[in-house]
Amino acid sequence: MKFPEIAFCTPVKGGRFRTSGRVLLALLVISSAAGPCRAEAPAPACAPDAETTAEGIGLQAASVVSSVFYLPAKSMMALAGGLAGGIAYAFSLGNLEIAEGVWGPSVYGTYLLTPEHLSGCKPIEFFGTVPTAGR
Numbered sequence: 001m002k003f004p005e006i007a008f009c010t011p012v013k014g015g016r017f018r019t020s021g022r023v024l025l026a027l028l029v030i031s032s033a034a035g036p037c038r039a040e041a042p043a044p045a046c047a048p049d050a051e052t053t054a055e056g057i058g059l060q061a062a063s064v065v066s067s068v069f070y071l072p073a074k075s076m077m078a079l080a081g082g083l084a085g086g087i088a089y090a091f092s093l094g095n096l097e098i099a100e101g102v103w104g105p106s107v108y109g110t111y112l113l114t115p116e117h118l119s120g121c122k123p124i125e126f127f128g129t130v131p132t133a134g135r
Contacts (some may be wrong), residue, residue, distance in 0.1 A: 060114035069115045073124060074111050081106020104130035 081102055089099035109128025115124040 056115065059118050063113045063115050063118055066118065070113050071111060074109065077126070078107045100130060104128065 085099045085102035085106070088102050089096065092098040105127040107128065108130060109121075109125040110117065111114070113124065117124050
């Protein structure tokens with residue numbers, strides 16, 4: 001019995017593969033349909049004495065390990081955003097609003113993951129928001 005071949009990727013010049021647009025569209029539809037289901041989950045209870053329990057110690061260890069990978073990615077994002085914001089500032093002839101539109105999401109946000117971030121008590125903001133208290 002011969003099974004039909006299902007090609008998700010098609011070969012292109014240079015030995016690389018190009019992903020089919022139908023596969024990308026299907027992944028987009030599935031991920032957008034699953035989004036509202038995650039938002040309806042109840043918020044976890046945040047216990048202040050989590051440092052002394054086994055779960056709290058595990059979350060602390062997990063936050064250290066995950067920060068080892070997360071911090072370099074966020075730092076590279078901030079560096080790239082800082083440079084891009086500087087270029088935007090120069091090309092806009094000194095328009096600070098345009099530069100801050102790039103700097104805000106890239107520079108602000110979460111740099112270190114804590115147990116509160118991993119348990120869901122605090123949101124992880126890879127793309128931060130500009131604080132408005134100083135204005």
